[in-house]
Amino acid sequence: MSEQNLPTQRARRQLLAGSASALAAAGLASFTRSAQAQMASAPAANLPPVPKPFPPYVSWKDTNAMILHSSTTIETKRASQGMGLITPAEHLYVRNNLPAPAASILDDREAWAISIEGVKNPRSLSLRELKTVGLESLPMVLQCSGNGRGFFPSKPSGTPWTVGAAGCVVWTGVPVRQVVELLGGALPGMPFMTSTGGEVLPAGIDPKSVMVERSVSAQAMGEALLAWELNGQPIPLAHGGPLRLIVPGYQGVNQIKYIKRLAFTAQESDAKIMSHGYRISPPGTPSDPTQPSVQEMSVKSWINSPLPERPGTAGPVQIQGLAFAGAHAIKRVEVSVDGGKHWRDARFIGPELGKYAWRQFALAVILPPGTHQLVSRATDTAGHVQPEQRLENVHGYNNNSWADHAVTVTLS
Amino acid sequence: MSEQNLPTQRARRQLLAGSASALAAAGLASFTRSAQAQMASAPAANLPPVPKPFPPYVSWKDTNAMILHSSTTIETKRASQGMGLITPAEHLYVRNNLPAPAASILDDREAWAISIEGVKNPRSLSLRELKTVGLESLPMVLQCSGNGRGFFPSKPSGTPWTVGAAGCVVWTGVPVRQVVELLGGALPGMPFMTSTGGEVLPAGIDPKSVMVERSVSAQAMGEALLAWELNGQPIPLAHGGPLRLIVPGYQGVNQIKYIKRLAFTAQESDAKIMSHGYRISPPGTPSDPTQPSVQEMSVKSWINSPLPERPGTAGPVQIQGLAFAGAHAIKRVEVSVDGGKHWRDARFIGPELGKYAWRQFALAVILPPGTHQLVSRATDTAGHVQPEQRLENVHGYNNNSWADHAVTVTLS
Numbered sequence: 001m002s003e004q005n006l007p008t009q010r011a012r013r014q015l016l017a018g019s020a021s022a023l024a025a026a027g028l029a030s031f032t033r034s035a036q037a038q039m040a041s042a043p044a045a046n047l048p049p050v051p052k053p054f055p056p057y058v059s060w061k062d063t064n065a066m067i068l069h070s071s072t073t074i075e076t077k078r079a080s081q082g083m084g085l086i087t088p089a090e091h092l093y094v095r096n097n098l099p100a101p102a103a104s105i106l107d108d109r110e111a112w113a114i115s116i117e118g119v120k121n122p123r124s125l126s127l128r129e130l131k132t133v134g135l136e137s138l139p140m141v142l143q144c145s146g147n148g149r150g151f152f153p154s155k156p157s158g159t160p161w162t163v164g165a166a167g168c169v170v171w172t173g174v175p176v177r178q179v180v181e182l183l184g185g186a187l188p189g190m191p192f193m194t195s196t197g198g199e200v201l202p203a204g205i206d207p208k209s210v211m212v213e214r215s216v217s218a219q220a221m222g223e224a225l226l227a228w229e230l231n232g233q234p235i236p237l238a239h240g241g242p243l244r245l246i247v248p249g250y251q252g253v254n255q256i257k258y259i260k261r262l263a264f265t266a267q268e269s270d271a272k273i274m275s276h277g278y279r280i281s282p283p284g285t286p287s288d289p290t291q292p293s294v295q296e297m298s299v300k301s302w303i304n305s306p307l308p309e310r311p312g313t314a315g316p317v318q319i320q321g322l323a324f325a326g327a328h329a330i331k332r333v334e335v336s337v338d339g340g341k342h343w344r345d346a347r348f349i350g351p352e353l354g355k356y357a358w359r360q361f362a363l364a365v366i367l368p369p370g371t372h373q374l375v376s377r378a379t380d381t382a383g384h385v386q387p388e389q390r391l392e393n394v395h396g397y398n399n400n401s402w403a404d405h406a407v408t409v410t411l412s
Numbered sequence: 413m414s415e416q417n418l419p420t421q422r423a424r425r426q427l428l429a430g431s432a433s434a435l436a437a438a439g440l441a442s443f444t445r446s447a448q449a450q451m452a453s454a455p456a457a458n459l460p461p462v463p464k465p466f467p468p469y470v471s472w473k474d475t476n477a478m479i480l481h482s483s484t485t486i487e488t489k490r491a492s493q494g495m496g497l498i499t500p501a502e503h504l505y506v507r508n509n510l511p512a513p514a515a516s517i518l519d520d521r522e523a524w525a526i527s528i529e530g531v532k533n534p535r536s537l538s539l540r541e542l543k544t545v546g547l548e549s550l551p552m553v554l555q556c557s558g559n560g561r562g563f564f565p566s567k568p569s570g571t572p573w574t575v576g577a578a579g580c581v582v583w584t585g586v587p588v589r590q591v592v593e594l595l596g597g598a599l600p601g602m603p604f605m606t607s608t609g610g611e612v613l614p615a616g617i618d619p620k621s622v623m624v625e626r627s628v629s630a631q632a633m634g635e636a637l638l639a640w641e642l643n644g645q646p647i648p649l650a651h652g653g654p655l656r657l658i659v660p661g662y663q664g665v666n667q668i669k670y671i672k673r674l675a676f677t678a679q680e681s682d683a684k685i686m687s688h689g690y691r692i693s694p695p696g697t698p699s700d701p702t703q704p705s706v707q708e709m710s711v712k713s714w715i716n717s718p719l720p721e722r723p724g725t726a727g728p729v730q731i732q733g734l735a736f737a738g739a740h741a742i743k744r745v746e747v748s749v750d751g752g753k754h755w756r757d758a759r760f761i762g763p764e765l766g767k768y769a770w771r772q773f774a775l776a777v778i779l780p781p782g783t784h785q786l787v788s789r790a791t792d793t794a795g796h797v798q799p800e801q802r803l804e805n806v807h808g809y810n811n812n813s814w815a816d817h818a819v820t821v822t823l824s
Contacts, residue, residue: 080645081644082584082641082644082645083547083549083584083641083644084582084641084643084644084645085498085549085551085582085644085765086497086498086582086643086644087644088500088501088502088643088644088645089500090500090502091645131730132727132728132729132730132776133728134730134776135495135730135732135761135774135776136761136762137495137497137761137762137763137772138762139497139762139763170496170497170498170762172494172495172761172762229494229495229496231496231498231500232493232494232495232496232497232498232499232500233492233494233496233500233503315544316544316545317544318543318544318546318547320547349547349548349549349584350548350549350550350551350582350584351549351551351764351765351766351769353497353763353765354763357763360549362547364544364546364547
């Protein structure tokens with residue numbers, strides 16, 4: 001839908017014509033960082049910038065709505081999130097730990113098989129068989145645990161996502177608990193549900209050092225799905241088709257793509273991505289299995305209109321944004337137009353799609369000409385309040401700081 | 413996402429290799445009709461068929477998921493509706509009464525203006541101004557009143573839609589009632605809300621004979637929107653952008669595209685599309701303003717898995733489908749596997765998105781090898797039950813017959 005992106009392209013052109021330091025001086029530091037990421041993905045001297053060709057497995061993405069960080073890390077632009085209850089697949093971020101398998105695994109989707117282990121009657125089930133066992137549809141925020149890393153002043157290694165490594169999408173599949181019941185139930189003494197992705201591993205290195213295998217609490221089985229549809233269509237390769245584990249409320253790394261094994265286990269996986277990857281390491285410390293693992297998401301919100309690149313004019317303004325949490329629904333969102341000194345309750349827009357989906361909010365305000373710092377702060381039904389400050393950590397995970405997500409707009 | 417459509421293309425190839433009369437003899441008459449529609453849009457002798465190029469204003473549609481009836485009438489395939497709570501814009505049907513305006517009307521979306529009349533303080537408002545007045549998001553089934561016309565044995569003139577002239581999408585805009593309040597309220601004695609589309613009319617003929625102008629009850633203002641986003645993105649030209657009237661629960665013709673005038677009026681519009689078009693004319697009678705107009709939708713459901721082209725195998729089967737009504741939510745869906753002799757309650761899948769959205773349903777059954785006629789029957793919260801038979805009418809509107817929407821599958 002390239003016809004729709006002309007305003008964005010225009011804003012980008014204007015930005016590329018200015019200097020980063022001038023924007024920083026004007027208080028637009030966070031926007032500057034995002035702009036630099038965009039510039040890095042476009043030929044420097046050409047105006048308007050031509051988006052890099054996207055790799056074949058994501059060639060169907062709406063390139064105008066996305067920031068191509070690398071061939072396996074692609075972010076949705078903040079201005080492209082709009083007021084969509086559901087993120088179109090074409091706009092959904094991509095973050096793959098390994099290159100996707102060959103597209104030929106989609107030639108016969110229903111033949112894809114998964115081994116279910118740690119149950120009374122372990123066996124392999126094809127997708128064809130899974131489809132006869134049960135059916136559920138679940139709207140859920142899918143978010144990379146590094147979403148917001150771009151706001152860390154420590155500049156952790158890894159993709160500098162701002163807000164666009166998240167989307168709210170609908171997964172359809174069979175509840176894991178129904179599959180487990182069919183196979184006689186999980187064995188006792190197995191506190192973990194450990195899942196393994198079907199990526200092809202590079203030869204010549206220890207598989208444990210690269211394989212995608214993650215453990216979550218076995219209790220997460222209660223609402224987990226083995227999913228074959230994303231937004232009502234077969235899951236694209238980039239998003240884990242033909243079969244993906246969905247653990248609602250958990251960060252993206254736990255939603256295992258191309259899942260080929262699901263096991264109830266006595267121990268967490270000893271794959272490196274579990275033992276040392278995705279750990280909340282205090283500043284200055286190496287990763288370590290005793291540190292907290294990236295699991296459930298935390299309460300979070302951000303504003304996506306107005307934005308510095310699309311400020312609008314002084315007078316009546318509808319401030320708009322998105323809010324979600326991990327295991328709990330959103331109960332309240334407050335908005336401040338003075339950087340967090342004073343707050344007013346926003347109202348929710350549109351229907352609630354269940355506790356794992358995000359909610360749109362809006363607040364009608366009158367803004368005079370000048371510069372305004374707009375912030376939102378969400379509270380979930382368990383009483384968790386989005387904090388002002390991020391929890392500092394080496395790898396830049398779980399950033400839900402409201403201060404980091406502020407936007408500064410200048411209205412005339 | 414062309415990678416996903418191989419199974420459909422395969423089924424289509426197999427079908428094209430067979431003869432329509434053989435399929436009809438096997439009891440697959442309704443599928444045959446749909447297949448003929450598909451064949452009509454593909455070069456007859458080429459296997460696999462190459463989809464016709466779509467016209468530029470809909471070039472972004474997923475051509476593999478759609479049936480191109482004409483440049484202004486494009487249907488979603490039944491098998492492509494999947495279990496999507498929300499229909500992607502790329503899969504949403506297209507039905508325009510006139511060619512779309514030039515794409516240049518989207519160059520400056522916010523400059524689009526609408527005249528509000530029949531209120532205390534009539535005036536023109538730009539989209540830029542409308543965006544400051546209010547904000548709401550609404551999931552809603554958008555359906556052409558001719559959806560199901562293809563099942564009429566009388567073969568009415570007009571597009572022979574089967575089930576794919578419908579989708580459930582999210583509209584975002586300002587509630588009409590907030591705009592009307594801002595302008596001092598509707599004048600007394602104005603029972604109709606009359607809206608005019610911004611299509612360019614052909615020269616040399618009476619504008620009233622071609623213009624798109626429809627009247628609904630002024631009470632429909634209560635939940636109507638002036639919408640600028642479809643599924644979180646600016647409304648594409650094909651679907652009425654930059655600004656479209658949304659009257660939830662009403663048939664598609666009342667959702668005025670490119671809306672340039674909204675007026676509270678003492679009389680219904682005298683445009684031909686209102687006075688004579690979209691009337692429920694008894695068989696053998698000419699259209700006439702005294703006949704019922706196509707307004708609110710009726711309770712309706714259909715099964716979209718299994719389908720004749722994708723029957724699956726005997727044994728456990730999850731029968732799946734969609735149900736919606738007009739002004740009321742869906743309360744119950746029953747499913748029969750013997751053509752309507754015996755019924756069982758289906759269960760709902762996924763969240764309810766409000767009373768104007770459709771609901772997915774499923775029923776787990778064991779089907780032995782052989783031929784089965786699968787049917788669904790919906791009931792809304794006001795007690796309306798989907799009828800067995802269509803109401804015969806000259807132009808093939810409002811078909812909600814459960815018998816017409818049956819599917820016959822043969823399992824081995």
